[in-house]
Amino acid sequence: MNRNVAVLGIAATPVGKYQSDASADIHTLEHEVLAKLVIEAMKDGGLPKEEIDSLILAQCRPYTQQKYFATFMANYLRMPCAASVMEVLGNGMTGGIALEQAIRDIESGRARAALAMGANFESATPSAEHMNSSMRATGDVDFHTPFGLTPIAWYAMDANRYIHEHGSSRRELATVAVKDRYHASLNPIAQYQKTITLDEVMAQREIVEPLGLYEVPPRGDGAVCILLCSEDIAKASGKPYVLVRGRGFYHEGVHQISEIPNDMIAFNSLQRASKNAYENAGITAQDLDFAEIYAPCTIVEVLASEAMELAPRGRGARAAADGETTLGGRIPISTSGGLLSRGHPAYVTPLYNMYEAVEQLRGDAGKRQVADARLGATSCELGNYNAAMVQILEAVR
């Protein structure tokens, strides 16, 4: 049994700062925020809660006090489930794994409908403290962490290598941040909506050379719920829906850095995952109307656009600077504003990317609507794109 899977309902909070300080009199808590979104996503899809057989939760940040969050939510909303109730984790890919697991449950026939969802609350923890934890996630704790390498330091090294190899510049890469902010200015759920100029991006304080404050991800909180179901259920609903037309995944068996020297900025895993996804969907990169890419830094979007064959190798930064990836351009990328401006509550970021893809494919994206959007791609990753997951989505209206 191998059934088609559709996305039928979505709900998300604007990305922002919600997490309350431990000493607050009144708290904002993950489960209350998420419960409202579940009801909203179900209403959006028009399904009764009895149709849900799987709850797949992106694991919460360690700052979330409520543990066993998936079973807690099953109780909080009284949702008996016949297929799965679980939390998943995989660095920045966490939300993508939640979607993938929900898709598999439906595809295999174990679930009629499934919810992929999560709440990532972290903003009350200062960045320097947060990095004490995240520095142990990227690299070897005993052979990399002692040198002070942070997650985005690896992307900064991608940037310097790219500039060196392809004659690009920080300024050319930084155009991605200006483009992302312009897109976010049209997105009511974006964390930062005020447009910025290239000079403003260049004038920010350095974070990891050559990247400044606006070229690395902001920190924020967010929560998303995505309702998926079999295509027959979606069809019977009479509502517009989004078909999951193809998927690809690849992990190159490398954690952050390959001890055998390789072309680090080729994003080999994303090349393979996107190729698999295009083949699985029966399309080529040229068929896509837009791509919602997981890119925590300007350079990452450029490298990902090349790996996904949306720009020629070494020309991704030029393409971005020339406006090819801006709304109205040849292949709009990160129409939500991306991780840089829509925001990056990391464990649910891939769910936000799915949310944006669904808005585009249902024609609900308002002022940032890609004209006649029929086919879109999302990507997510972990490490330095050592693993990549790609989903190809199609509008059915």
Add this chain to the structure above:
Amino acid sequence: MSIEVIKKGRPRAYPPRPTECTVIFWEALTKGKFQTTKCNDCNSFTFPPKPVCPHCWSSSVSWKELSGKGTLYSRTTIYAAPATFKNETPIHAGIIDLEEGIRIATQLLEDDPIPIDSAVEIVAILYSDGPLYGARKPK
């Protein structure tokens, strides 16, 4: 073939944890010897050192000294550092391709940025509580 040992009169911000395997690496490093494990079956080096070969899964590995010579593949300077490293900011770091065909990431000892694709050498750094290593422009 030994590498230079530089002394620093302060402890490491985030000390590595030696194991029965890696303590051999750290103790040799203290004496200016930079070495890693090499597979006796498929002849592949591995770094960090491991008690098994990740390539062919052999458990027969030997220690082999490395020259410490390499080229800088990429680099960065970290201005926003984890709280643990607040006294060491800014942090200079890079990815180095050693001449034996091994890629590593480590700290850079530099006043001016070392250019990408230029030669670097590994040095041992003896802190008050134990060793680490780093790379610099060859003396």
